[in-house]
Amino acid sequence: MKIDGACLCGSIQYEAVIDPAAILVCHCTDCQINGGGAFRWGTLVPRDDFTLLAGTLKFYRKTAASGRERAVAFCGDCGTSLYGTQADTAETYSLRIGTARQARSLRPSLQIWHGSAYDWTDQLDEVPALDTQP
Numbered sequence: 001m002k003i004d005g006a007c008l009c010g011s012i013q014y015e016a017v018i019d020p021a022a023i024l025v026c027h028c029t030d031c032q033i034n035g036g037g038a039f040r041w042g043t044l045v046p047r048d049d050f051t052l053l054a055g056t057l058k059f060y061r062k063t064a065a066s067g068r069e070r071a072v073a074f075c076g077d078c079g080t081s082l083y084g085t086q087a088d089t090a091e092t093y094s095l096r097i098g099t100a101r102q103a104r105s106l107r108p109s110l111q112i113w114h115g116s117a118y119d120w121t122d123q124l125d126e127v128p129a130l131d132t133q134p
């Protein structure tokens with residue numbers, strides 16, 4: 001499935017080919033902090049299936065729980081995180097689905113790092129909800 005997306009300010013634009021059946025929710029603490037949310041969702045995309053159409057990405061290097069170096073690609077203007085990848089080979093991009101224009105038609109099929117999930121994320125439907133802000 002072909003998708004396209006952009007960062008919040010629009011200076012980074014991309015298109016990618018993804019497998020809509022292979023979308024993950026990640027509850028790891030790095031995703032919680034870097035995404036500024038309770039969890040992040042994404043999918044693995046081979047480098048050749050990702051095309052940067054506009055903008056210049058910045059990279060933040062971090063050491064993953066595996067001990068391997070990761071590079072997190074983000075927009076230097078608005079800070080939106082676009083993907084994470086191997087710092088050395090950059091063979092596979094962990095694309096942040098929240099940046100895709102088609103995100104509302106996609107659903108995750110697996111949660112990973114659930115051991116560090118916030119305990120309320122499994123009961124979010126119990127929290128009162130408004131369609132917009134009060």
Ligand SMILES: [Zn+2]
Nearest residue numbers: 007009075078
């Ligand atoms: Zn931006």
Ligand SMILES: [Zn+2]
Nearest residue numbers: 026027028031
């Ligand atoms: Zn994560």
